[in-house]
Structures are given as structure tokens and as C-alpha cells.
Amino acid sequence: DQQVKQNSPSLSVQEGRISILNCDYTNSMFDYFLWYKKYPAEGPTFLISISSIKDKNEDGRFTVFLNKSAKHLSLHIVPSQPGDSAVYFCAATGAGSYQLTFGKGTKLSVIP
């Protein structure tokens, strides 16, 4: 049973436009959410996170939105750049555990 779902395997966006990556979760005990970025042949790197007590967290071009009632979060990248092309993983943790549960990832391609 997938507790963290990323239903879009891939997304293509023009350079300069907004990229929106979506993530849904089913476990109501999750209270902390993270986005990781992964380039080929490298390990995932932390990008941005959000606690369940917030509904928005912003860091430069990256903003994560959390809708707890819908059990949904999204990552917005504005403006998108070719260097943002990577696989983005949504991850969640909570219920007294610090273990991460990952989604399957979304491959973002930013077209110059």
C-alpha cells in the first residue's frame, strides 16, 4: 500500500514557466514532508520541507504548499530553469518516527 503517491511520472515545462509537482499521502500520522531532487547517477539531495503546522514554505524559486484536509502537497518552481531537470521525490515522516517514506518520483524536464 503506497502511503505517498506521486501520480505523474513525468512533466515537461518551458524554461521560465512555472513547474508544479504534486504529491498525495494517505497516512494521517505524517506531520513532516520533504522534497528531494535527484540527478542521474547521484543520490537524492534535500530541497525543501514543510511541517504540518504550516501551509506554505518558500525558499527562493521553490515553494511547497500543504493542504492537510486533502492530504496533498505541491512543489512550485518559478521560474523553471534547465538545471532543474531531475527526478523529484516527495517524502513524508511522522508518528514519532523519523523514517522517510518516499513517493515514486516525478521526472521534470525543463525545455530551453
Place this chain on the structure above:
Amino acid sequence: EAGVAQSPRYKIIEKRQSVAFWCNPISGHATLYWYQQILGQGPKLLIQFQNNGVVDDSQLPKDRFSAERLKGVDSTLKIQPAKLEDSAVYLCASNRALGDEQFFGPGTRLTVL
């Protein structure tokens, strides 16, 4: 600061053979994790160490997988015997303490033929 080191980067073996992976975490990081990432999936936690003790190995297939972190620093993950479905990237991660950001190594890509 040096990152998480893993070796080898790639390994090809035949089914029923044995294989071992090595991880050296970031200096001073007490917690170490091994993840399995099958193609098209997200990383799945196999085992978590706190110093040289196991915190959680509930998702480790213990009939064939084993891991150790004897001196609380580097760690090895072993598969014996390997099956076709073990083909995956094995990622090692570490953090200074529970709840801190996890830093990942580049992974070892295992292909079982």
C-alpha cells in the same frame, strides 16, 4: 565537508552469488540508513543504525540480506544469495541525529543476471 561515500558504484553478478556494498557516512553522523531503490520506485528503507546499534530492520529481508556497522562509522550491506529481484540501486544515507536532514551517497547500482 566530504559527503557520503559508497563503493562500488556498479556491480553485476549472477543470481545465487553474493555481493557486498560499503558505505562511509559523513564524519560525526551517528545515524546511518540503507535504502533500496528499484527502477521506477522511490527509495525504500532497509535498515537504520544509530551508532553501531540497529534501530529498525523491519523491512530487511533477513533470509538473504545482512548489514553491520561494527565501529559505529562505516557500514556494509551484504546479499547472499542474490535474486533477480534484488536488481536495484542501494543508497546509503546519514545524518547527525534523528530528525536532521539525511545526506545521501551516490548509490551502488546492482544488476543480478
